[in-house]
Amino acid sequence: MKEDFLHYIWQYKKFDFSNLTTVSGELLTILHCGNYLQQAGPDFFNAQISIGNQKWAGNIEIHIKSSDWYLHHHEKDANYDNVILHVVWEHDTPVFRKDNTEIQVLELKKYIAKKDLENYQALASPKSWIYCESQMATIDSFVLANWQERLFVERLERKYNPIEQLLKETENNWEAVLFCMLAKNFGLNTNGETFMKMAKLIPFSIIRKESADVANLESLLFGTTDLFPLDVQDNYTKDLKNRFEYISQKHQLKKGTIDPVQFFKHRPDNFPTIRLAQLAMLYHKQQNLFSKVIVARTVKELRQLFEITITDYWQTHYQFDKESPKKKKQFSKSFIDLLIINTIVPIQFANAKSLGKEASESLLDLLREIAAENNIIIEKFSNFGIKAKNAFESQSLLQLKNEYCNRSKCLQCAVGIELLKA
Incomplete structure (x- = not known):
């Protein structure tokens, strides 16, 4: 399990949030998941939730284990003082604010569908070159074309x-x-x-x-x-x-x-x-x-x-x-x-x-008027069913490989996200 998968699950609400409870047994309602800004500080900003009868506005922090809060030294960082919910895969220790109040915890593994987890495991399993090499050619051409323009x-x-x-x-x-x-x-x-x-x-x-x-x-x-x-x-x-x-x-x-x-x-x-x-x-x-x-x-x-x-x-x-x-x-x-x-x-x-x-x-x-570049990366993509027809497409594939595949950023990639929807 990796944090980026939990970020994806939270960002796209890929979990059963109709009947959530915190690890302490209180009813939890997600009003707004927050903004995923990918910058220093908590993972999601300006979220809104209700715990019991109390409405909260603030930030959400996501970890694999609750104890990662201390592993990452968040207790010493003022940027985390406004965290209203700690979302984890596995709860193993309580986390406290500076005023000694405990931060409420949602343990996500209870609410994620088995199919979503299987799709993630299939995507994240080791491959010979890139994670989605055996699946990339199945991506809808419209999705791939839009992603290539962004790349x-x-x-x-x-x-x-x-x-x-x-x-x-x-x-x-x-x-x-x-x-x-x-x-x-x-x-x-x-x-x-x-x-x-x-x-x-x-x-x-x-x-x-x-x-x-x-x-x-x-x-x-x-x-x-x-x-x-x-x-x-x-x-x-x-x-x-x-x-x-x-x-x-x-x-x-x-x-x-x-x-x-x-x-x-x-x-x-x-x-x-x-x-x-x-x-x-x-x-x-x-x-x-x-x-x-x-x-x-x-x-x-x-x-x-x-x-x-x-x-x-x-x-x-x-x-x-x-x-x-x-x-x-x-x-x-x-x-x-x-x-x-x-x-x-x-x-x-x-x-x-x-x-x-x-x-x-x-x-x-x-x-689009220029032929695709000829190098090992473009050749590899071709072997897996993605053939660059021109320089625009080869440039986008180079960006994909260097900035996403090489960095295992599958869950920030339109291809990876589409495969998880399968």
Whole structure:
């Protein structure tokens, strides 16, 4: 038995409350179960009950055992002084207020239907991946679709937090925030944090000033990430290194310590050298990129912003001083789509939110134009009968797995609640 199940039972009144009595034998009437706010303090606020002939208004606290009150040290917390009823699965000890009056107790196990308990036990029993893996595909499509929309908005809200922090750090410079977010996602999972630190070390005003010459931008990105080889051989690398030293002195760039970039396990087209060269070319070709991103309304418009070709040197190199067969190394459609999903859509959402506008519906439609992501989580859901048809659905499933399944929050999940109704 877990407390979240008792919260669910109380919140949705999934018990026989027609003839309740406290453990002391007094008649108990539930007038209002209270508000489930999930914050510090009692579990349900502003409840109303009657015990005998006395009406009470206050808060409800729920535990597995009455003794949990003392285990959680509620007797020392003033937030619990206004508890009018202690709801427990099993009553094992009396609980007293500071004035030595005993808090009345309702023992729930006497009033819960056997079927509800069996449904909970079936849901909560261990599985190979998630608790509802064998039942999720049976959920009504309308319920699942509504839940996915809610999950999608939650994921946007979660992605808003780092953007909000970047806005504070850059004094609300949206162009600088976009540069940092793009840098992070150009680095993928392996180099994302390193690229983000790099972007923060270079004031965006300098990126803007030096963007007329792509070699200057390359020198800044490669130099800040310490990618220049110690023993420089070819002229292009020597030129970039000299440019970086000059630009650093000209703008009095502060040096910072960042983690080394990683090449290991990357396909050559995802080498950090290639991704940084592409990022440099993007900001060379697309002036005022944020202004263009924020007005784009279709996937086609957004993809066109990333239709760039890498510099001649990087068409014949993957690393400095090591020549390779010529290849243009343009952005792949799948990589651009990842940038739209993980950078552009969150930026558009954050900007709309800052202006007091609602954008989640239009962004949901935007992601419906993009194919679902391909990763182990989406593949697992597919194996259990939930197939993501587009990026909106794959994003919602990622939110579901990371924020609900991984945290065993089945009873705060529409899928879990629906299964308990079966």
